[in-house]
Amino acid sequence: MSESPVLRIGAREAAARLNLLAGHTPVPMLARVLRARGAAAVVITGDTHDWLDTPHAQGWLARPRSGPADHAARFEAALAQGWVAADAAVLARLPDHASAADLPVLSCGDRRIPWVPPRDARPDAGVYAIVDSAARVRACAEAGARLVQLRIKAERDHPALVPELREALRAAQAHGATLVVNDHWRSALAIGAPALHLGQEDWLSLDETERAAIAAAQALGLQLGLSSHSLWELCRARGAAPAMVACGPVWPTLTKAMPWVPQGLDNLAWWVRMAGLPVVAIGGILAPEQLAQAAATGAATACVVRGLGDDPHATLPVWQAAWREGRSRSRITPPAWPHPTLAPDRPAPPASPAPLPA
Structure with missing residues (x-):
């Protein structure tokens, strides 16, 4: 069977290419076999859900409406413009003059998920301080930061971290700041942290039961933050109904x-x-x-890491003044379409294989 490098076809055609009866083989399995037979990426389209099986993302792409009638041509155009297949699949379903009400959501596995509508709130959370110790959480909270993330690079949820996390939580609460625990999600839930941030790889590494535990905590008030670097990651983040989604890197970073x-x-x-x-x-x-320029885009907050220096009491007021000045500027107008954030020949973290029916 001769295959195109990237396939975007309906389930009936996918089954026919494999000499199978339509409707008798799960769509994710069809895509997996097509990739095993040589397709670089496969998108199997449907009425409300498209299945993605690409080097960068797998899952169901759920949308609120059918989208543009010329979605096949839009997909090919996006590939020609340098988008990877997972991002091209998203762009194919966005109409001209798209809004948040048109953005699809992406599942983490082979279970279909409902589309998640946008939220209207655009809060002003000020400077988002990211630090590596409870002592620096305290310093930032004392200096007036309302959002402080504790990012400790260590074995996930190691018991030795709990005293540091508890101390950070007490310091943040004492000064009216919200503590965001990075990565160590079990420890965050155990100490009653108000907020948690996970990267996309961390989110994908969780199983259904673990993601359900976080969702249950969200229902009780936990604020979940997720990272995003690409269109498919933005769609996946939206599907988890987080409190915030990070967009980055805005500028080159050495962190x-x-x-x-x-x-x-x-x-x-x-x-x-x-x-x-x-x-x-x-x-x-x-x-x-x-920071001021980031504020002028309408972002809810922006992260400062190295810029906090040794003494956040001295540096944070400067950053906070820049944030306020940026928020007072005229809003930066978004482009009609974004630019690609991953070149087709550059690797990204691999997609976690979606579980398939036996």
Whole structure:
């Protein structure tokens, strides 16, 4: 069987290519076999859900409406413009002049999920401080930060972390700040932390039961934040109904090695328009003017890491003033379409294989 590098076809055609009866084989299995036979990526289209099986993402892409009639041509055009297949699948379903009400959502596995509508709230959360110790949480909270993330690079949920997390929580609460625990989700739930942030790889590494535990905590008030670097990650984040979604890296960053092309202010403004959630600007914000520019996109908050220096009591007022000044500027107009954030020939974190029916 001769295959195109990237296939985007309906379930009936997919079955026919494999000499199978339509409707007798689960769609995810059809896609997996087509990839095993040589297709670089497969998108199987449907009335309300498309199944993605690509090098970067797998899952059901659920949408509120059919979208543009020329979606097949839009998919090919997106590939020609340098988008990877997972992102092209999203763009194919967005109409001209799209809004957050048009953004699809992406599942984490082979279970179909309902489309998640946008939320209208665009809060102003000010400067988002990211630190690595309870002592620095206290310093940032004392200096007036309302959002402080504790990012400790250690074995996930190691018992030795709990005293530090509890101390950080007490420090944040004493000064009216919200503590966001990065990565260590079980420990965050155990101590009653008000907020949790997970990267996409961390989110994908959880099983259904673990994601259900976090969803139950969300129903009781936990604020979940998720990272996003691409269109498919934005769709996956929206599907988890988080309190905030991070867009990054806005500028080149040395904090961690990444394959992503910087978002720039144009993509950040597009995220703000399309996410349907409060957006966190993150990555490469090293100068107050950059923070002001991020604020002018309408982002709900923006992260400062290295810029906090040794003494947040001295540095945070400068960053907070820049944020307020940026929020007072005219809003940066988002582009009609974003630019690609991953070149087709550059690797990204691999998609977690979706569980398939036996």
